[in-house]
Amino acid sequence: MDGIIAINKPRGMTSHDVVFKLRKILKTKKVGHTGTLDPEVNGVLPICIGRATRVSDYMMDSGKTYVAEITLGTQTTTEDQTGEVIATNIIEENQFTLTQIDTALSQLTGEIEQTPPMYSAVKVNGRKLYEYAREGKVIERPSRKVKINNITRTTELTYHDNQVTFEIIVKCGKGTYIRTLATQIAEALQTVGHMSKLTRTESGGFTLEQSYTLEALQEMPLESIKSLLHPLEKGLLHLPHHEVDAQTAQRIMWGQKLKDITPPLTEETVMTHNEKALAIYMPHPEHSNVIKARKVFTD
Numbered sequence: 373m374d375g376i377i378a379i380n381k382p383r384g385m386t387s388h389d390v391v392f393k394l395r396k397i398l399k400t401k402k403v404g405h406t407g408t409l410d411p412e413v414n415g416v417l418p419i420c421i422g423r424a425t426r427v428s429d430y431m432m433d434s435g436k437t438y439v440a441e442i443t444l445g446t447q448t449t450t451e452d453q454t455g456e457v458i459a460t461n462i463i464e465e466n467q468f469t470l471t472q473i474d475t476a477l478s479q480l481t482g483e484i485e486q487t488p489p490m491y492s493a494v495k496v497n498g499r500k501l502y503e504y505a506r507e508g509k510v511i512e513r514p515s516r517k518v519k520i521n522n523i524t525r526t527t528e529l530t531y532h533d534n535q536v537t538f539e540i541i542v543k544c545g546k547g548t549y550i551r552t553l554a555t556q557i558a559e560a561l562q563t564v565g566h567m568s569k570l571t572r573t574e575s576g577g578f579t580l581e582q583s584y585t586l587e588a589l590q591e592m593p594l595e596s597i598k599s600l601l602h603p604l605e606k607g608l609l610h611l612p613h614h615e616v617d618a619q620t621a622q623r624i625m626w627g628q629k630l631k632d633i634t635p636p637l638t639e640e641t642v643m644t645h646n647e648k649a650l651a652i653y654m655p656h657p658e659h660s661n662v663i664k665a666r667k668v669f670t671d
Contacts, residue, residue, distance in 0.1 A: 373400050374422030375601025376431075378578035380585050381409055381417040390417055390586065397589050398597065406431040406576050406607075407546075412454055415572030416583050424604040426669060430652070431607040435521065437574035438542045440567055442554050444468075445535030447564035449505075450491040451551035461563045462534045468561065470529065473538065476560035477523040486552045487515045519545035520553070537568065577609050604669065605642075605649045612641045614653075621645035627665045629656065637663050 379390055387408045395403050404425045406418045415438075420428045445463040448455030491502045496513050504511050521543040530537045542550060551567040558565025573580045589597055614637065616624065623630065624643050630653065640654045641663075649669055656662040 373398060373598060373601070374424055375598075375603060376418055376420050376424050376427075376576075376578075376607050377597075377601055378576070378583040379417045379419055380580060380583035381414055382585070383412050383414045386411050387417060391419070393586050394419060394421075394589075397586070399594065404428050409572060410452075410570075412452065413570045413572060415570075416575045416578050416580055417572075418576035418578050418607070420604075420607065421601065423669065424601075424607065426667060427604045427607040430611065431576040433546050434576050434607075434610045435574075436544055436546075436548070436572060438544070438550050439526070439539060439571045439573055440542060440550050440554065441537060441539050441569035442557055442565060443535050443537045443568040444558050444561065444563050444565040445533075446566060447555065447558070448566045451489045451549075451555050451566055452570070453566065453568045455491065455566070459564045460534075463531065463536045463563065465531050468529060468536060470525070472561065473529065474525055476557055477525060477540065479560050480553065480556055481520050481523055483517050483519055484556070485515045486518050486549055486556070488513055489549060489552055492549065516547060518548040520548065521545070523553075541573075576607055605644075605647070608642045608649055608652075611652070612637075612639060613644055614641050615644050615647070616650075618645065621650055624650045624653070624665070625668065625670060627651070627668050629662055629664045631663075632661050633663055636661065640666055 381387065381390055387405045391403050391405055395401055398421065400421065402422050402425055404420050406420060406428045409415065409417055418431055445461055446457050447459040449458055488501060491505050496511060501513060524541045525538055526541055527539040542553065550570055554565055554567035620630065637653060637655055640652055642649050643651050643653050651668040652666040653663045654666045656664050
């Protein structure tokens with residue numbers, strides 16, 4: 373069994389839980405997800421099966437879309453609703469205008485810097501940050517640049533319990549922490565805040581509408597599930613493609629270096645024959661006009 377299917381992950385379940393359950397449903401061990409969703413986040417989780425697991429890393433690099441609820445007035449240890457409150461700032465009724473909120477959002481559009489939260493799976497000195505955090509340690513961690521393509525406020529402001537809440541849609545690149553973005557929005561408004569709810573609505577080219585619940589799959593015959601699988605090419609749509617003839621295709625399947633490809637490759641590119649992905653090639657680091665195999669999709 374080979375292919376890609378998007379799961380609508382429920383809240384309260386880890387991404388590994390989804391993989392574990394799918395292995396039982398599909399009766400195969402070669403199942404992997406394409407980027408962790410925190411347990412309290414629901415939404416699109418693309419799953420690769422069989423040969424398609426070879427493209428999971430590339431699917432992680434594709435853009436994502438989230439619907440997030442932002443709450444201003446309280447800051448938490450985890451930067452989301454699951455953590456302990458560590459700071460408060462009373463928000464008065466009508467303290468913020470819609471223009472102030474929208475201006476803060478626009479300031480965080482484009483390439484921005486983020487410092488990964490302590491409660492995250494990022495590794496520092498060989499250990500995951502959340503392991504330090506559970507020991508009560510706060511350690512220095514490197515900031516990194518992430519791409520925020522667009523942030524749009526989608527609701528009015530709701531004032532309650534000395535706080536204010538609103539929803540946003542975020543389109544972003546890989547490695548973006550939406551809960552960290554929530555604290556950055558609060559900082560831009562000179563207050564404290566956290567992400568109080570999050571749903572991923574798009575990932576790896578799949579939308580929420582194209583995703584299936586585990587309960588729905590459990591009720592289906594195995595053959596019906598197989599018919600829902602997308603080919604591994606679906607996970608590579610965001611990369612450049614280059615179609616080759618049959619002779620070159622054979623050389624690619626052998627993993628050979630290629631010379632004088634027209635037009636020349638400038639980045640990792642999917643090499644195809646009859647629109648079937650054969651391999652991913654990249655420019656050779658030492659020889660001009662030469663490209664080499666990065667990953668070959670042999671049967």
